Amino acid sequence: MSGRGQKHAGPRRRATSYDVAELAGVSQSAVSRVFQRGASASKAMRARVLEAAEQLGYRPNAIARGLITQRSNMVAVVIGRQTNLFYPEVLVQLTEQFSQRDIRVLLFTLAQERDIDLVVEQMLQYRVDGILMAAMLNQSQVEVFRSANIPLVLFNRAFEGALTSSVRCDQAEGERWLVQSLHAAGHRRFAIISGPEDSSVSAERTQGALAQLHDLGVDEVTVLSGDYSYASGKAALHTLLQNGARCDAVIAANDAMAIGCIDAARGEFGLSVPNELSVVGFDGIGPARFDAYDLTTVRQPIGRMTAAAAEMLVHRIEDPEMLPEHRVFSGEHVLGSSARIQR
Amino acid sequence: MSGRGQKHAGPRRRATSYDVAELAGVSQSAVSRVFQRGASASKAMRARVLEAAEQLGYRPNAIARGLITQRSNMVAVVIGRQTNLFYPEVLVQLTEQFSQRDIRVLLFTLAQERDIDLVVEQMLQYRVDGILMAAMLNQSQVEVFRSANIPLVLFNRAFEGALTSSVRCDQAEGERWLVQSLHAAGHRRFAIISGPEDSSVSAERTQGALAQLHDLGVDEVTVLSGDYSYASGKAALHTLLQNGARCDAVIAANDAMAIGCIDAARGEFGLSVPNELSVVGFDGIGPARFDAYDLTTVRQPIGRMTAAAAEMLVHRIEDPEMLPEHRVFSGEHVLGSSARIQR
DNA sequence: TCGCGCATTGCATGCGAAGTCAATATTGCC
DNA sequence: GGCAATATTGACTTCGCATGCAATGCGCGA
Numbered sequence: 106m107s108g109r110g111q112k113h114a115g116p117r118r119r120a121t122s123y124d125v126a127e128l129a130g131v132s133q134s135a136v137s138r139v140f141q142r143g144a145s146a147s148k149a150m151r152a153r154v155l156e157a158a159e160q161l162g163y164r165p166n167a168i169a170r171g172l173i174t175q176r177s178n179m180v181a182v183v184i185g186r187q188t189n190l191f192y193p194e195v196l197v198q199l200t201e202q203f204s205q206r207d208i209r210v211l212l213f214t215l216a217q218e219r220d221i222d223l224v225v226e227q228m229l230q231y232r233v234d235g236i237l238m239a240a241m242l243n244q245s246q247v248e249v250f251r252s253a254n255i256p257l258v259l260f261n262r263a264f265e266g267a268l269t270s271s272v273r274c275d276q277a278e279g280e281r282w283l284v285q286s287l288h289a290a291g292h293r294r295f296a297i298i299s300g301p302e303d304s305s306v307s308a309e310r311t312q313g314a315l316a317q318l319h320d321l322g323v324d325e326v327t328v329l330s331g332d333y334s335y336a337s338g339k340a341a342l343h344t345l346l347q348n349g350a351r352c353d354a355v356i357a358a359n360d361a362m363a364i365g366c367i368d369a370a371r372g373e374f375g376l377s378v379p380n381e382l383s384v385v386g387f388d389g390i391g392p393a394r395f396d397a398y399d400l401t402t403v404r405q406p407i408g409r410m411t412a413a414a415a416e417m418l419v420h421r422i423e424d425p426e427m428l429p430e431h432r433v434f435s436g437e438h439v440l441g442s443s444a445r446i447q448r
Numbered sequence: 449m450s451g452r453g454q455k456h457a458g459p460r461r462r463a464t465s466y467d468v469a470e471l472a473g474v475s476q477s478a479v480s481r482v483f484q485r486g487a488s489a490s491k492a493m494r495a496r497v498l499e500a501a502e503q504l505g506y507r508p509n510a511i512a513r514g515l516i517t518q519r520s521n522m523v524a525v526v527i528g529r530q531t532n533l534f535y536p537e538v539l540v541q542l543t544e545q546f547s548q549r550d551i552r553v554l555l556f557t558l559a560q561e562r563d564i565d566l567v568v569e570q571m572l573q574y575r576v577d578g579i580l581m582a583a584m585l586n587q588s589q590v591e592v593f594r595s596a597n598i599p600l601v602l603f604n605r606a607f608e609g610a611l612t613s614s615v616r617c618d619q620a621e622g623e624r625w626l627v628q629s630l631h632a633a634g635h636r637r638f639a640i641i642s643g644p645e646d647s648s649v650s651a652e653r654t655q656g657a658l659a660q661l662h663d664l665g666v667d668e669v670t671v672l673s674g675d676y677s678y679a680s681g682k683a684a685l686h687t688l689l690q691n692g693a694r695c696d697a698v699i700a701a702n703d704a705m706a707i708g709c710i711d712a713a714r715g716e717f718g719l720s721v722p723n724e725l726s727v728v729g730f731d732g733i734g735p736a737r738f739d740a741y742d743l744t745t746v747r748q749p750i751g752r753m754t755a756a757a758a759e760m761l762v763h764r765i766e767d768p769e770m771l772p773e774h775r776v777f778s779g780e781h782v783l784g785s786s787a788r789i790q791r
Numbered sequence: 792t793c794g795c796g797c798a799t800t801g802c803a804t805g806c807g808a809a810g811t812c813a814a815t816a817t818t819g820c821c
Numbered sequence: 822g823g824c825a826a827t828a829t830t831g832a833c834t835t836c837g838c839a840t841g842c843a844a845t846g847c848g849c850g851a
Binding site: 119164165167168172184186196204209211212226230231232392394395 | 508510512514515527529536540543552553555569575596678682735737739
Binding site for chain 3: 140147170174
């Protein structure tokens with residue numbers, strides 16, 4: 106008969122602090138205090154309230170709490186849609202980091218680059234306490250957060266203005282090491298396979314590699330571009346060698362493309378890696394360690410990076426006065442057998 | 449002087465609907481209505497309000513809205529910490545699915561199996577509108593959600609009671625196809641490498657393979673267990689062949705382990721895959737298509753699965769009366785060259 | 792021109808918890 | 822035992838928005 110039919114048992118309405126207060130014969134304030142950290146409540150009271158709460162299946166309403174405290178205890182984590190096995194792992198680790206600090210993660214992914222404005226809007230509407238951004242952001246968007254006083258930490262991208270905090274891996278340093286090692290081992294004819302045009306990480310890596318090559322006196326370098334995917338790595342190598350270019354070392358902007366290069370070199374051109382061609386990548390993703398590739402690469406220390414990012418964001422949430430800070434981590438040098446480099 | 453020092457410019461307090469109302473010379477209700485879907489407001493009013501809102505940088509407070517409407521417009525997505533490249537992709541796609549439906553995702557990961565209770569507590573406190581669970585759940589936890597009237601959709605795990613909706617890939621069917629194909633191609637000595645004990649997916653796959661083998665008259669099968677990781681696949685094959693067991697087909701519970709098997713077979717034992725040993729996996733992850741492996745596997749149709757999951761959850765949120773529903777998808781049969789199977 | 796119906800708009804209230812302040816209970820101390 | 826100091830407790834307000842209801846304005850037919 107009831108209009109709002111209720112098939113299963115169970116209360117229609119969730120218990121509130123008033124319900125608990127009534128059952129326990131105390132005031133709502135008392136219930137509230139029992140469910141807070143530093144509030145004062147006698148043992149007797151606490152016991153009565155907890156029992157009543159248990160009986161009613163009461164849980165504090167985090168939404169209501171957020172309204173009054175002006176703290177949602179949620180942070181937004183934004184990741185771009187990368188054809189990259191790297192970010193998923195970052196995401197999981199970040200979530201664990203925040204979870205340990207009793208903070209919830211509101212996840213946003215960007216299917217399209219232009220979705221960023223919609224996402225910004227949502228983050229503002231949900232009053233997240235802070236934002237961890239692992240995607241492109243432009244100056245005006247940064248400004249929106251600044252004027253809304255929402256702490257922002259950038260992951261693997263720095264901003265000229267240095268107005269915001271960031272955590273990143275030193276892409277250039279890693280590339281310099283790779284180039285230096287290859288050069289020392291006698292490689293002279295280099296090719297670089299960059300990532301997507303709009304990837305700042307790819308730009309830093311490519312720049313780093315070119316700079317080091319230049320320092321070593323190598324200025325004739327073929328640069329091809331891919332999109333971070335395995336397939337694009339294969340395609341790039343195909344293009345490279347098809348043109349009859351001579352090349353003894355390929356520097357891919359990430360591991361996935363490096364792996365694609367190796368497969369193309371072996372499969373399409375019958376080249377022996379690393380004897381006839383050395384291939385290096387960047388990131389240190391799982392498949393880089395597969396025996397078939399055993400990639401020489403630079404592993405981003407994501408454990409430390411995610412921990413640092415979470416810590417910085419939490420600090421800035423707790424102390425809005427804190428000045429922006431930049432933390433740069435060196436990548437771990439992984440010497441695999443995909444490149445002819447003496448140890 | 450001010451205690452709450454404010455280094456940067458910008459209003460301390462975010463603009464509220466009252467602020468906008470005042471500036472626009474209308475009532476707060478009017479502002480509220482302008483920012484809703486089906487509310488009535490004249491063009492003139494709408495224009496004035498929107499202009500005032502723009503000027504103040506006003507955004508509706510989703511927290512406050514959630515409090516009054518009893519709808520947070522957030523769903524929880526829970527994933528277990530799998531040594532598995534499969535879930536991250538699922539996560540990203542689910543997020544996009546919900547995002548398209550104007551629903552936010554609150555992400556929870558389980559570092560430890562026992563964290564589930566903490567996570568359940570958080571989901572309840574945040575009043576999520578629904579839950580998408582891609583992790584283990586026991587009967588009592590399901591009961592908590594049911595009694596709180598929170599729609600729940602299980603991802604790749606079904607529940608005996610069938611009290612809740614689920615979306616899954618037909619693991620057994622996929623395994624049956626793999627086994628059938630291998631058998632038809634002449635394989636007779638099978639080994640199975642299962643996943644973690646507590647993985648229901650692994651159990652279904654292993655059961656499915658064993659059942660089909662039994663139907664084909666093959667009852668002597670070696671079963672080893674791994675943990676879904678590449679390393680454990682290698683280790684399992686090592687154990688298998690070290691014991692001098694003869695085997696011509698390995699069925700791994702997922703792709704990562706299958707890849708490990710291939711590397712171990714080739715690297716440690718100098719076997720040719722597939723000529724001397726066939727290896728098959730399950731999932732259809734990216735690396736399965738790397739040329740070095742070209743895995744024969746069953747690809748879970750995650751695009752369709754995530755779309756179905758999001759759709760089902762949204763339906764159940766909008767119509768709590770809806771009965772639980774189960775959607776089972778067949779995996780896509782991927783015939784690679786890691787197994788000696790005629791097309 | 793009058794009156795009715797519909798589209799707008801404002802007023803007042805409520806969502807659920809936290810925190811202020813004052814009242815009360817408890818404790819310690821001489 | 823008496824009093825000040827401290828610890829508990831409750832009444833009431835507040836957070837920002839949505840919504841029921843009443844009031845207003847409008848257009849149009851008779």
